Amino acid sequence: MVVAPSQVEQQNWTPAASAQLYGLDQWGDPYFSVNARGHVLVQPRGDRGGSLDLVELVEGLQSRDLQLPLLIRFEDILEDRLERLHGAFERAIAQYGYGGHYQGVFPVKCNQQRHVVEQLVESGRRWHFGLEAGSKAELLIALSLLDDPKALLICNGYKDQRYIETAILARQLGRQPVVVIEQADEVPRIIEASRNLGAAPLIGVRAKLSTRSTGRWGSSVGEKAKFGLSIPDLLATVEALRDADLLGDLRLLHFHIGSQICDIAVLKDALQEAGQLYVQLASLGAPMGFLDVGGGLGVDYDGSRSATAASTNYSLQNYANDVVATIRECCEPQGVAVPTLVSESGRAIASHFSVLVFNVLGQSGVNQPTIPEAVDGEALIVRNLRETLSGIGPDNLQEAWNDALKFKDDALAAFRLGYLSLTERGKAEQLYWACCSAIADLLPGDEELPDELKGLKAAFASTYYANLSVFRSAPDTWAIDQLFPVMPIHRLQEQPRELGSFADLTCDSDGKLARFIASGSAKPLLELHELKDGEPYWIGLFLGGAYQEVMGNLHNLFGSTNAVSIRLSPGGPYRVEHVVRGQTNSDVLEAMEHNPEALLERLRQASEEAIGSGDLSISAARRLMQHLEGSLRQTTYLEDSSPG
Secondary structure (H helix, E strand, C coil): CCCCCCHHHHHHCHHHHHHCCCCHHHCCCCEEEEEEEEEEEEECHHHHHHHHHHCHHHHHHHHCCCCEEEEEEEEEHHHHHHHHHHHHHHHHHCCCCCCCCCCCCHHHHHCCCCHHHHHHHHHHHHHHCEEEEHHHHHHHHHHHCCCCCCEEEEECCCCHHHHHHHHHHHCCCCCCCEEEEEECCHHHHHHHHHHCCCCCCEEEEEECCCCCCCCCCCHHHHCCCCCEECCHHHHHHHHHHHHCCHHHHEEEEEEECCEEEHHHHHHHHHHHHHHHHHHHHHHCCCCEEECCCCCCCCCCCCCCCCCCCCCCCEEEEHHHHHHHHHHHHHHHHHHHCCCCCCCCCHHHHHCCCCEEEEEEEEECCCCCCCCCCCCCCHHHHHHHHHHHHHHCCCCCCHHHHHHHHHHHHHHHHHCCCCCCCCHHHHHHHHHHHHHHHHHHHHCCCHHHHHHHCCCCCCHHHHEEEEEECHHHHHHHHHHCCCCEEEECCCCCCCCCCCEEEEEEECCCCCCCCEEEEEECCCCCCCCEECCCCEEEEEEEEEECCCCCCHHHHHHHHHCCCEEEEEEEEEEEEEEEEEEEEECHHHHHHCCCCCCCEEEEEEHHHHHHHHHHHHCHHHHHHHHHHHHHHHHHCCCCCCCCCCCC
């Protein structure tokens, strides 16, 4: 239990105060804010107008039998991200007098969902926006969707002969695939395939830069990088292509310095090195024409605008300016025509467009401590705790805390040795928590606290039970400690009076959300509201549109959630573009190679045996089978969403 604020504080609380508390003013700009009702407001077109009350939207979707947890995709945000990316490069090209243009691609691995990729291709058609594939399956997706002959199809990843031949034949189909050489052993396969088919693909080379990156993915680049050619390998590749009469098809230089680049200085160094490599490749006789700066354009998850793992110290415009200006400075002095600039920005395009809304099922924590009545003959340890409690004041908080801890440990040791009864141990714990509560009531701000007392308020924190699986819907929070903004989507006109974290539905201690954004850092607890009987409490997880759906797993057989695509409508507030129903229990059983019908039949036979032995009535057996059949058709998540 967190100490309640004064009545004056509660009366003065505003939705704007909640926006500041949860960082919404920073990470949410320009798509998310809070309205006067204390609801999260979504502006899918950013500052171009139009908004949706997220709470009203969820209520409307529930009336369509789309229950929580629910993944809501805003197609307008996806389109707006594309517009902002291209707009930033167009402004930079104009500002620096750049002689080329920008032509981006979306890495399919970031979000392979059909509606997402289709929407990106359609929205990006006016810019000839393309796709990047890293596997055969992704190549098939890209080939089927990219019907614009000017759109690039960047072919990355490991490539066998079939992959390479497919790309070559696709060029004859009118597509523009670029096979990027990332391993030295791919060179002879490309040469052989070109000879066999009598045609060649557009060829790119990926260079291992010496520039070191920072952040979580910093170790994925440099000399030990998984992909890319060293300088000797790069030179050998040029000569091999020359000997095979394929140097004229070498058109692109590619590099990648890690996902979520947090420090713009790292990008500048890489651009300078790559720019010089591009110039040298052109001087060796390759026609070139494209420079692919890879992915890495970061997202400011915590709104701190800092060079930390959950943020970036640069803006989108800053990024575009540095790319354009640096490559121009490398090429023009050498008389080399500037290339078409390509980026594989996935995270920066897709992160903002989806919101996961889940409901809280219940809450648990330390109850308001009660002080047991004193009786004659109490154990000394219990009496010591009573004296400690009665003597707590503003001037001895540290001393009282030390004493309370010591006497609690003494009580446990005495109980283990048989010197303290269960009843007396219970009294000791009650008095200990009463001491903690009394000390917490008198604590000043955290910045004034000694280290020993900083965790005291956390001792009263609550666990909120969330109707979701983090392994399915937010796996990066578990796998790599990724921070996503998490906050209530309503009641924001009320001051949150609790501290808490979230436990998910899985039977796994790691199934939790226990790290939350704070400016430039992370905190273990989130400010939340006390649950109200019979009223739902809805939480939103934001900026999770990149990678989470793809990487989610079936831990404890919790499947995909319901998902819906929303677009602002000229004739009304919104229209539902697509609905994808979440996996049922039958779906996830089949995914694990169980036969739902066979399971039902075995249980039916077991019920018949129980009827025959008199252990189960026919009516009870019928009800059991009805429950089992109904469960197979239902979502894997809990359906009763009201706490209390």
